[in-house]
Amino acid sequence: LIMDGLIFRQLFEKESCTYTYLLADEATKEGVLIDPVLETADRDVKLIKELGLDIKFALNTHCHADHITGTAALKRQLPGLQSCISKDSGAKADVQMEHGHMIKFGAFKLQARATPGHTDGCMSFVLGKCDGCMSFVLGEARMCFTGDALLIRGCGRTDFQQGDSARLYTAVHSQIFTLPDSCLVYPAHNYQGIPCSTVGEEKTHNPRLTKPLAEFIEIMASLGLPKPKQIDTALPANLVDGEDVPPAIPAA
Amino acid sequence: LIMDGLIFRQLFEKESCTYTYLLADEATKEGVLIDPVLETADRDVKLIKELGLDIKFALNTHCHADHITGTAALKRQLPGLQSCISKDSGAKADVQMEHGHMIKFGAFKLQARATPGHTDGCMSFVLGKCDGCMSFVLGEARMCFTGDALLIRGCGRTDFQQGDSARLYTAVHSQIFTLPDSCLVYPAHNYQGIPCSTVGEEKTHNPRLTKPLAEFIEIMASLGLPKPKQIDTALPANLVDGEDVPPAIPAA
Ligand SMILES: [Fe+2]
């Protein structure tokens, strides 16, 4: 009910602290998933069936390094579902999106915006209403799904996977910080239990992206983060749309 | 933006899987917290200060057995904050609420409804708008905070703390299932990463509360749940509003 007629659920996967977003049109029941996770694909399918939804697209904001996408598992259970990822990600998917691509479901649409820098192929999705024409009126924008480009009081790391902090800075400032201050920001992850933010909040309180570019680059270069636990299995799997994932070997 | 002019954040505490709800009036900045948790009190204060909010009340839906309330910690950092809990809980608080009590913040109000059965003092809170008069028009109800009375596809256990499954069944059916089907249900906990539901969804898909009373009582009597890990420290602390909690002893 953030927008009239919109069904919205911000689902959470605890191990990787990933948010999976379910959006659907209450009237037509058409919908999309953003960043589904392999481990929670069955939960998602159950909810989708209970709500009687027809999920058309499963979008990945980028080729994730910290979890395996749920797209392949969802496609096996939801016939007709198409996976989507940016062309620049280099990953396999049914739909390879470019900057400006529109994903429609019922009376709603998501506008894909290239926001590279964490990876080459990162995209953010801005929700709008279909109004006959395909133009996107910025004043309408109430929700933006930012993947790992803009996190709450943070941003995605830029030290692997084609990371480029100058590029990330420019992308966030030109593609996200130009949205209305009231636009809600929904990231791919949060580790503190905070579900969302707004463009205005991040323009004021983000400790990295409020800094001048040079200082931002310095901050990003000195983070010294550990390698993500799942990267060696997640990256190859996500490059082929989550297909052919060997069954998990239970811990001894 | 679920309701115009409402700031809303569904915060999460990972250990006990508890949701803490922040609600505030965008115009007056007055707000409330529902079910704050001791471990995340500092996070909550930081966010409240960044958003420039004036939090008037910290409400507990009931005397929790699985975590220590954050009310005392919040009161130390947010002068003027008043803690609220139902009179029937037997717990200490600045405001002891009875069925029908109204909590106002800016142009909004929460109507407290007695929904006992998990404990004697369980309350649910229905969000509405102040419209001059104090009457509550049900058709308006868009959000209900149900504590442990109604959980998503479940309900609070009834095997300790004055638990009474017949009483819980009656309370949910008379106080929550009479709200509009579209009313969003926000529980105190979810363990599957699903943040909310609707009254209509639970009236259709709740595997316990859709059953006849006798069957419900049987289901609740045969759950065989383990004792909550924190109950021996949480209950005494919550009975005194989270005050005098000894500092945590770090695990060896
Ligand atoms: Fe990532």
Ligand SMILES: [Fe+2]
């Ligand atoms: Fe409880």
